[in-house]
Amino acid sequence: MDMSLLSTCKEALALLFNLDAELWSIIGVSFRVSIMAILLSAIPAILVGFLLAIIDFPGRWVLIAVFNALMSVPTVVIGLTLYLLLSRNGPFGELHLLFSQPAMVIGQILLCFPILVCMSHAAFQGIDRRAWETARTLGAHCGRAAITLACEARFALLAAMLAGFSRIISEVGCSMMVGGNILGYSRNIPTAIALETSKGEFAQGIALGLVLLLLALVLNFALASVRGKGQLV
Amino acid sequence: MKKWISCLSSITLLFCLSLTVSAAENIIRLATTTSTYNSGLLDELLPVFEQKYGAKIHVLSVGTGKALRMGRDGDVDLLMTHAPAAERTFIEQGHGIEAKSVMYNDFVVVGPSNDPAGIEGGSDAVSALRAIAESQSVFISRGDDSGTHKKELALWKSAGVAAGFDGYKEIGQGMGKVLQVSDELQGYTLTDRGTWLAYQHRLQLKMMVAGDERLFNPYQVILVNPASYEGLNTEGARALAQWLVSAEGQTLINNFRINGEVLFHGSAQQVVTNQ
Amino acid sequence: MGLELNIDNLVKRFGTRELFTIEKLRITEGESLHLKGENGAGKTTLMKIMAGLEKPCSGKVMVTPKQRRWWSNRIHPDVIYLHQTPYVFMSTVIDNVAYGLKLRGGSRQEVKTKVQQALVWARLGHLAEHPACSLSGGERQRLALARAWILAPRILLLDEPTANLDRHSVSTVAELVRQLLEQGTTVMVSSHQSNRVTELCTRHLLLESGALHESSSLESSSLESVLYEVDTKMEPQHYVQH
Numbered sequence: 001m002d003m004s005l006l007s008t009c010k011e012a013l014a015l016l017f018n019l020d021a022e023l024w025s026i027i028g029v030s031f032r033v034s035i036m037a038i039l040l041s042a043i044p045a046i047l048v049g050f051l052l053a054i055i056d057f058p059g060r061w062v063l064i065a066v067f068n069a070l071m072s073v074p075t076v077v078i079g080l081t082l083y084l085l086l087s088r089n090g091p092f093g094e095l096h097l098l099f100s101q102p103a104m105v106i107g108q109i110l111l112c113f114p115i116l117v118c119m120s121h122a123a124f125q126g127i128d129r130r131a132w133e134t135a136r137t138l139g140a141h142c143g144r145a146a147i148t149l150a151c152e153a154r155f156a157l158l159a160a161m162l163a164g165f166s167r168i169i170s171e172v173g174c175s176m177m178v179g180g181n182i183l184g185y186s187r188n189i190p191t192a193i194a195l196e197t198s199k200g201e202f203a204q205g206i207a208l209g210l211v212l213l214l215l216a217l218v219l220n221f222a223l224a225s226v227r228g229k230g231q232l233v
Numbered sequence: 234m235k236k237w238i239s240c241l242s243s244i245t246l247l248f249c250l251s252l253t254v255s256a257a258e259n260i261i262r263l264a265t266t267t268s269t270y271n272s273g274l275l276d277e278l279l280p281v282f283e284q285k286y287g288a289k290i291h292v293l294s295v296g297t298g299k300a301l302r303m304g305r306d307g308d309v310d311l312l313m314t315h316a317p318a319a320e321r322t323f324i325e326q327g328h329g330i331e332a333k334s335v336m337y338n339d340f341v342v343v344g345p346s347n348d349p350a351g352i353e354g355g356s357d358a359v360s361a362l363r364a365i366a367e368s369q370s371v372f373i374s375r376g377d378d379s380g381t382h383k384k385e386l387a388l389w390k391s392a393g394v395a396a397g398f399d400g401y402k403e404i405g406q407g408m409g410k411v412l413q414v415s416d417e418l419q420g421y422t423l424t425d426r427g428t429w430l431a432y433q434h435r436l437q438l439k440m441m442v443a444g445d446e447r448l449f450n451p452y453q454v455i456l457v458n459p460a461s462y463e464g465l466n467t468e469g470a471r472a473l474a475q476w477l478v479s480a481e482g483q484t485l486i487n488n489f490r491i492n493g494e495v496l497f498h499g500s501a502q503q504v505v506t507n508q
Numbered sequence: 509m510g511l512e513l514n515i516d517n518l519v520k521r522f523g524t525r526e527l528f529t530i531e532k533l534r535i536t537e538g539e540s541l542h543l544k545g546e547n548g549a550g551k552t553t554l555m556k557i558m559a560g561l562e563k564p565c566s567g568k569v570m571v572t573p574k575q576r577r578w579w580s581n582r583i584h585p586d587v588i589y590l591h592q593t594p595y596v597f598m599s600t601v602i603d604n605v606a607y608g609l610k611l612r613g614g615s616r617q618e619v620k621t622k623v624q625q626a627l628v629w630a631r632l633g634h635l636a637e638h639p640a641c642s643l644s645g646g647e648r649q650r651l652a653l654a655r656a657w658i659l660a661p662r663i664l665l666l667d668e669p670t671a672n673l674d675r676h677s678v679s680t681v682a683e684l685v686r687q688l689l690e691q692g693t694t695v696m697v698s699s700h701q702s703n704r705v706t707e708l709c710t711r712h713l714l715l716e717s718g719a720l721h722e723s724s725s726l727e728s729s730s731l732e733s734v735l736y737e738v739d740t741k742m743e744p745q746h747y748v749q750h
Binding site for chain 2: 088096185186199
Binding site for chain 3: 128130131133134135136137138139140144148151152154
């Protein structure tokens with residue numbers, strides 16, 4: 001390789017700032033799919049986390065352990081399972097979803113759901129029991145009291161969403177399998193990086209990597225700024 | 234609070250809409266090999282067709298083995314592959330119809346410039362592979378059941394060498410990646426000429442053996458059998474296949490150049506001889 | 509029609525350990541009660557059961573007239589329980605006070621006026637825009653009282669309202685409770701010792717070894733006579749002014 005790291009990076013920046021259409025369409029797909037996935041999974045997952053924290057039922061710890069284990073399932077395994085389910089040959093073949101953005105969204109929902117459940121469960125566990133009782137005695141019905149608790153745990157829940165988002169915006173395996181890496185339709189940042197590197201186009205790979213890095217920084221700074229400087233309250 | 238909720242839900246709705254809009258178009262799903270995709274040929278060809286027919290082609294670039302599997306499962310509409318034996322079985326089993334020969338190029342053996350097996354300049358692929366095995370040189374194999382991999386295994390068979398000698402490494406990746414790895418590990422590999430030309434300027438590898446008729450590499454397009462699955466875009470796929478073998482498609486293929494070199498030769502008018 | 513709270517054969521157990529059994533207790537409107545008992549006697553649990561926050565193992569708490577509607581899982585809106593150390597929501601003092609009223613769905617203007625009144629009543633006006641978590645213990649206790657006062661409860665259950673407060677804060681809380689009593693609210697104060705707040709109560713209950721007894725005020729005051737004397741040395745006018 002006669003390409004030095006420096007010149008590759010320069011080329012990458014040029015691509016970004018020249019508003020390379022292909023590059024930006026890839027970034028667009030990435031964001032659309034992942035934001036969609038996180039928005040669709042957030043509320044149900046937080047609800048499950050809340051129920052796990054508040055309701056004592058037999059087998060609760062088993063369920064919690066299962067969700068914890070699901071957090072570490074490799075993305076390709078989820079991808080492969082979903083592939084087999086969505087293939088025309090599979091049980092949900094009639095839906096014609098394989099190699100489409102909705103399929104990617106489903107895959108990413110499956111990936112971030114366990115993270116959201118586990119982290120929101122921990123967030124609700126961290127809330128004082130008196131918060132629930134105070135809300136109830138001041139006239140909140142169960143649902144409203146749950147929302148109050150979610151507001152109390154808002155920073156921890158935001159952090160959970162951020163962790164979930166980080167996992168899905170940067171995962172290759174599942175998107176590659178069920179999205180198919182179709183240019184302009186289902187090619188997102190990670191699959192594009194995988195493809196460009198295999199083609200030896202390192203500049204575009206680095207440009208996309210920079211976008212991911214920048215995104216991670218922006219989101220984390222945003223979270224840090226809303227939650228103050230990390231002090232105890 | 235209420236403002237936030239309504240804002241969030243409208244954003245979600247917007248995203249939902251933006252996801253479904255593209256479903257209404259005339260989409261043709263083409264599974265093809267990494268070698269044709271990575272060479273840049275399709276970027277040249279397909280936009281012309283899309284413009285003319287108002288269609289959108291979704292290209293899935295995978296190994297031939299995976300492409301045939303996708304065809305068998307009905308997940309794509311059209312295949313463009315280069316593994317004649319496997320394609321014949323595919324059609325015989327009723328998974329595909331209307332196979333058309335589109336173009337050909339050839340495989341070449343490339344290797345490091347110090348050439349430890351001493352095969353440079355030869356034109357007998359089989360004896361070259363035997364020499365590589367005997368000198369225990371490094372050989373990088375696709376190992377992914379692709380057309381190139383199938384061709385490589387067939388050559389090893391004719392050479393009477395069991396693939397799996399000391400320097401033999403299967404890496405299970407696409408053609409471009411294999412060339413990069415061979416370059417890094419100073420090994421030999423079998424590659425199609427198209428990918429080789431596209432990558433040549435970034436590599437220190439050299440062309441070793443070419444021109445053997447056993448290295449002939451024909452590409453075919455095959456429609457996935459519409460009798461097997463409902464909802465395939467067979468009309469679109471047929472139009473694309475016919476356009477590829479039409480005078481216009483063939484001219485575009487013949488005119489495609491990388492660094493001034495021809496990569497593919499249109500073969501619609503010729504009869505493909507399968508080995 | 510006057511509000512009434514009746515307890516009927518109430519039993520609470522934790523596992524096999526029985527905390528208490530209360531055969532009968534009747535509380536009528538306008539009463540002021542002092543619930544005495546050692547730590548761990550079950551005062552908090554009893555009050556939470558009365559407020560509907562915890563379930564008894566058997567027996568019933570009936571608040572008449574009934575306010576509960578069959579479709580709603582809200583607990584009785586006229587009975588409010590206040591924690592020993594109040595929980596404050598992570599927002600401003602105003603939002604904390606407005607919480608219950610917003611749930612009842614008053615108009616924005618109405619909520620605003622009532623919150624202002626409550627803040628003035630609890631002497632928290634100067635802290636209105638402050639984050640509630642920056643409040644001191646005494647201020648938090650007043651915030652909790654304001655949060656309840658704004659809902660005009662008929663029965664208010666105060667769990668050790670003065671446990672962690674300095675003498676000045678105790679006086680302020682006692683004054684607020686006195687005003688609540690004047691407004692006709694039934695107040696029940698739990699405390700293991702006598703102080704300014706329990707001094708306002710006319711009826712004394714003792715929760716001891718799993719049973720509830722009526723006891724005379726004289727008896728109770730003699731138990732913690734030292735503390736009681738310290739408290740009573742303060743002039744009443746002194747705290748009223750604040």
